Amino acid sequence: MGHSENLTLALREARARTDELFRLVCPGALYDRPIPERHRIIFYLGHLEAFDWNLVCGHALPLGSFHAEFDRLFAFGIDPPPGQLPCDEPRDWPSVAEVEQYNRGTRQAIDAVLDELPDPLLHVAIEHRLMHAETFAYILHALPYDKKVRTEPGPAPGTLTASAPRHRMLDIAAGPARLGLAPGEGFGWDNEFQAHTVDVPPFSISKYKVTNGQYLDFVRQGAAPPFYWSDRGGQWFFRGMFEEIPLPPDCPVYVTHREAQAYAEWRGMRLASEAEFHRAAAAAGISSNANFRHWDPIPVTADDETGNSASPRQLVGNGWEWTSTVFAPFPGFQPFPFYTNYSAPFFDGAHYVLKGGSPRTAACLLRPSFRNWFRPEYPYVYATFRMVER
Numbered sequence: 001m002g003h004s005e006n007l008t009l010a011l012r013e014a015r016a017r018t019d020e021l022f023r024l025v026c027p028g029a030l031y032d033r034p035i036p037e038r039h040r041i042i043f044y045l046g047h048l049e050a051f052d053w054n055l056v057c058g059h060a061l062p063l064g065s066f067h068a069e070f071d072r073l074f075a076f077g078i079d080p081p082p083g084q085l086p087c088d089e090p091r092d093w094p095s096v097a098e099v100e101q102y103n104r105g106t107r108q109a110i111d112a113v114l115d116e117l118p119d120p121l122l123h124v125a126i127e128h129r130l131m132h133a134e135t136f137a138y139i140l141h142a143l144p145y146d147k148k149v150r151t152e153p154g155p156a157p158g159t160l161t162a163s164a165p166r167h168r169m170l171d172i173a174a175g176p177a178r179l180g181l182a183p184g185e186g187f188g189w190d191n192e193f194q195a196h197t198v199d200v201p202p203f204s205i206s207k208y209k210v211t212n213g214q215y216l217d218f219v220r221q222g223a224a225p226p227f228y229w230s231d232r233g234g235q236w237f238f239r240g241m242f243e244e245i246p247l248p249p250d251c252p253v254y255v256t257h258r259e260a261q262a263y264a265e266w267r268g269m270r271l272a273s274e275a276e277f278h279r280a281a282a283a284a285g286i287s288s289n290a291n292f293r294h295w296d297p298i299p300v301t302a303d304d305e306t307g308n309s310a311s312p313r314q315l316v317g318n319g320w321e322w323t324s325t326v327f328a329p330f331p332g333f334q335p336f337p338f339y340t341n342y343s344a345p346f347f348d349g350a351h352y353v354l355k356g357g358s359p360r361t362a363a364c365l366l367r368p369s370f371r372n373w374f375r376p377e378y379p380y381v382y383a384t385f386r387m388v389e390r
């Protein structure tokens, strides 16, 4: 069959990206569970290769498994409902040496048949891995600083700017929003199909993402502080990936869906729907803070020089944006036969759509049709929001 050089190269780059992440973890912390709702770090070490292996063996080529137990143990991540946390112990997991041996074996075996794999499977392997490069960053973010090795020198990028952004609302005219992806428009996950048009009435949307400075007013009125904030003797700090910095007031605030919704209501506004996001994003550029550029957010005004200044800023990049839309299939949805559980289990009314992308979202996932989703009370996502007038 033979692929374009690009896909082979993209797989190699994605592997380098995730390998690098594991090197941030101090060896003694590989069995830690920084996020209570997720597996221990050791699971992710085996998961990326086990996923590729299961994908290739189950749906493309009948390769003989050399470690069926690991194929199963590392097959699936978890997303428990609130209050149902996993309770496995470090001793329930294999040694790092065993997992690394498994990883070397699966990688070698997959590389030997790479040219025979269908393109869609290769896309799935690459994008699955890149999505984990982001979600694994959330996990490492929650790991204590003394258990990880800093790679980025100098201060976090969220430095203070001289003046606070002038928050204002921009009018978006009524018109069609195009959602989804049509066959032939390139690779997309099952939930991105089918393409369709939604008529959106006129609305006004904030030019910038809501900032830490704005959200601080809400906290001073009694709202709970977001997960990424720390109170140090009456001073607020942002818990960055590698260090705490005084809360940068002009950077977007990372919040849960519930917090975003409560803030918008407090301001007499609401969150944008998925269709409104598409409508607003039609003319918007991509923030420079995406595709692994930085670990933490940059000011909401940092990209003002790029693109059309009359359009909302940073709709893509510098933090996902929560929408008011419950994650559900588009008309004509069909699960991928080779990954039936990618989207369908999450069409449960308990997850909301996020659009855009974060500092740690890979370039290929910044395409307009890509949909992300999380539970409304999950606080670890690099998720921001903006407001729409009621």
Ligand SMILES: [Fe+2]
Residues within 6 Å of the ligand: 047, 051, 077, 128, 132
């Ligand atoms: Fe996965």
